[in-house]
Amino acid sequence: MYDLWIGSVVAALVVGVFVWGLIFWCVVRYRKRGDELPPQTRYNMPFEILYTVAPFVVIAVLFFYTAIIQTDVDRLSKNPDVRVEVIASKWNWQFVYSDTKGPDGQPITTVGADDYIPVLVLPAGKSVQFKETSRDVIHSFWVPDILFKRDVIPGVENRFEIKLKDNAAGAYVGRCAELCGTYHSMMNFELRVVSAEQYRQYLDLRGAGKSTPEALAQLGFPNQGYATKTQPFNTDRTKRSSS
Structure with missing residues (x-):
């Protein structure tokens, strides 16, 4: 490309x-070199x-x-290594690992809260296909470090696919890149790229009922498995002042 x-x-x-x-x-x-009129054609x-x-x-x-x-x-493969559904809402992200099952028989899901920035865990060196949907207004799924973003539009299923590099392990900031309302600036998430083996262990722990922070902490990640690049946003209006 x-x-x-x-x-x-x-x-x-x-x-x-x-x-x-x-x-x-x-x-x-x-x-112009003088007053003489040049030849006319x-x-x-x-x-x-x-x-x-x-x-x-x-x-x-x-x-x-x-x-x-x-x-x-825009090319999509028939059998990507990982499938993830991205569900955006005001003002939060939900990540559904479509090919997995949790303790309740439903696909493993990660969703953010007021005190928790959602972490999307993906394996390095693998192809990942995203399906995007929105529950309300237009949002935009954007991870600056992977040089790609795509709008999340209500009523439309946008799909795209990326291939993570083998040496891509690390934590990356993710944002909403479409002005979507009051807390748009705080609609953050984090992409955590781990090794393929760690990713399998992560899914096993989630399938056993562990939360995303608990699973990441058990895999030895710092900060008890919480996001390390972003901070939760205090939604109490009385605790904030204009910048």
Whole structure:
């Protein structure tokens, strides 16, 4: 995908250099040199053809690379390693591990609270397919470090897929990137990328009835398994002042 992106950038730069070079060449070559009127011509058929065809060629090239990149970004595999449903609401996140089952027979779920930033746990080196839904207004699922975000729209199931790098283990801040109401700025979550073995252990612990903080703490993560990059938001209006 990055090679295609670089190719489109290079193509745009080449076209830009050509166009601006042609403009400056005309400015210098045909600048006024006296009071004598330059030769008058009615038209120049080759140049008119060039100026008509060239823009279409430029548009076709840029459209070609854009279509290829968008198709690659939106490509979904039939059998991803992990499936996660992202449910957004004012102002919280719920993550459902679609291919798992908890003690109640339902898929394992993580949801935030006033004193708990939800943590989404995923395995490094695996493909992850997301299905996004919203319960109320438009939100936007965004993890800046994975260079991707997508709106969560009520009544629409948006899907996308990413492949986490083998060395991606760590904690990453996640945010809502769409202005969605009073507590939009505090609609945070955390992506915790662990090894494939730790991910299997995490699901086993969740399946045994452990909460996300309890499971992460048992796996040896700091701060008793709570989010480490973000802080809960005090929703008591009397405890806050304007910034």
